[in-house]
Amino acid sequence: MLARSALRTARSAGAAARNATSKTASRSASSSSSTAEGAAPWTANALPVGASAFAIGTVAWYYHLYGRNVDAMTPAEEGLHPTQYPWEHAKWHKTFDHQALRRGFQVYQEVCASCHSLERIPYRALVGNIMTVDEAKALAEENEYDTEPNDQGEIEKRPGKLSDYLPSPYKNDEAARAANNGALPPDLSLMVKARHGGCNYIFSLLTGYPEEPPAGAVVQEGLNFNPYFPGTGIAMARVLYDDLVEYDDGTTASTSQMAKDVVEFLNWAAEPEMDDRKKMGWKVLSVSAVLFALSIWVKRYKWAPIKSRKIAYNPPIRSPILDKLPKPNQKS
Amino acid sequence: MGITDFISAAWDTFSTPSPDAEEPAQANKEEESSDEKEESSDDAEEEEEEEEEEETVDPKETLEEECRNSKECHPAKHHYDACVERVTSQIDNDGKASEDCVEEFFHLAHCATACAAPKLFSQLK
Numbered sequence: 059m060l061a062r063s064a065l066r067t068a069r070s071a072g073a074a075a076r077n078a079t080s081k082t083a084s085r086s087a088s089s090s091s092s093t094a095e096g097a098a099p100w101t102a103n104a105l106p107v108g109a110s111a112f113a114i115g116t117v118a119w120y121y122h123l124y125g126r127n128v129d130a131m132t133p134a135e136e137g138l139h140p141t142q143y144p145w146e147h148a149k150w151h152k153t154f155d156h157q158a159l160r161r162g163f164q165v166y167q168e169v170c171a172s173c174h175s176l177e178r179i180p181y182r183a184l185v186g187n188i189m190t191v192d193e194a195k196a197l198a199e200e201n202e203y204d205t206e207p208n209d210q211g212e213i214e215k216r217p218g219k220l221s222d223y224l225p226s227p228y229k230n231d232e233a234a235r236a237a238n239n240g241a242l243p244p245d246l247s248l249m250v251k252a253r254h255g256g257c258n259y260i261f262s263l264l265t266g267y268p269e270e271p272p273a274g275a276v277v278q279e280g281l282n283f284n285p286y287f288p289g290t291g292i293a294m295a296r297v298l299y300d301d302l303v304e305y306d307d308g309t310t311a312s313t314s315q316m317a318k319d320v321v322e323f324l325n326w327a328a329e330p331e332m333d334d335r336k337k338m339g340w341k342v343l344s345v346s347a348v349l350f351a352l353s354i355w356v357k358r359y360k361w362a363p364i365k366s367r368k369i370a371y372n373p374p375i376r377s378p379i380l381d382k383l384p385k386p387n388q389k390s
Numbered sequence: 391m392g393i394t395d396f397i398s399a400a401w402d403t404f405s406t407p408s409p410d411a412e413e414p415a416q417a418n419k420e421e422e423s424s425d426e427k428e429e430s431s432d433d434a435e436e437e438e439e440e441e442e443e444e445e446t447v448d449p450k451e452t453l454e455e456e457c458r459n460s461k462e463c464h465p466a467k468h469h470y471d472a473c474v475e476r477v478t479s480q481i482d483n484d485g486k487a488s489e490d491c492v493e494e495f496f497h498l499a500h501c502a503t504a505c506a507a508p509k510l511f512s513q514l515k
Contacts, residue, residue, distance in 0.1 A: 134490075134496075144508055157515075265450055268499075273474045273477040273490065274487035274491055312446055312450075
């Protein structure tokens, strides 16, 4: 409604403008007034047209002032956006590859564990996902944990149990900082969830150290150039090199293979419920599909008599008497 | 015991063969076969293994190198190379660079990784 009337005014405004020009033209040609008779003067539409122009102007001015994004950071400060990799386990109908998790855990233990903790993962979580009970027990027993205070109130050491959590490389954050040039290696338990880009980011970060920084780039003392890390200067040096670990299953340990495995493992650490969640999703889908199909059959069954019924109208037998009555539209 | 109990018990028994029951057998088989091989060609295998270890190349590096030189990434590579040339000459002439090639590097890296990603993941396990 509003649009239509606006259009109409616009059209008549155009017509008025056309009239005005033709009027002046004709006037300059001859002094006799001939065409201006029926047309409204252009001043009649000046107000709505002016208001519309003002409205458009304010919107344009607002957009000019506030409409665009303000990027205070340079691309280098943002960091390079990681490429999307076709992760098999991320597909909605796929699970973690537990062989890969096992390899990834090996990489974590042999490479990352010397700097990064994984303090939210207990040994029991590894059972059935990454190793057997006996393997996990043996692994736990390699480390010592504090006991409860004994009769004398002294805390002793005992070998680890399945219920213990993976040990951290440093006693506390300060010790970790002191050992790493002031930079804290963050806990990796939830790292996949904690960073924009998740798996893609960590994979790119681990494999993305260029041989040398691009020309002209300034890399601070003690930092390493990595395009994916915001700011491009990261305190962690490249840690993965070809054949750094030797996989039990004979997989070739190239840098990207180790990175892929450890990232999938870290994804498991952050989302151990993923396999179960997908399984539950399929249960929900299949149960509701069955119910949906059932409901269609039941609906058919219930509606069958209603849909197949026949409404019959038998007109009464006309008696000749009616014909004798005057018809309504016949004037008598 | 109702008929449903019977069926579900039967299902549980036959549907999922217990994993531990089969695993050792398989492992044994593998061991046996590898043992045999080792006996037959002991020296040859050792050599092969050594060679393999030396030869491991990261498929990511090779694929991305190919991608960097492909037609797809030509514009990005061209800009990056031009920038490097410019900046090196600045350093040579003035002793310091007035710009850096980080952005050009980003564009090239973005192109190369995007081009290599699917090929790389089809090669990795």
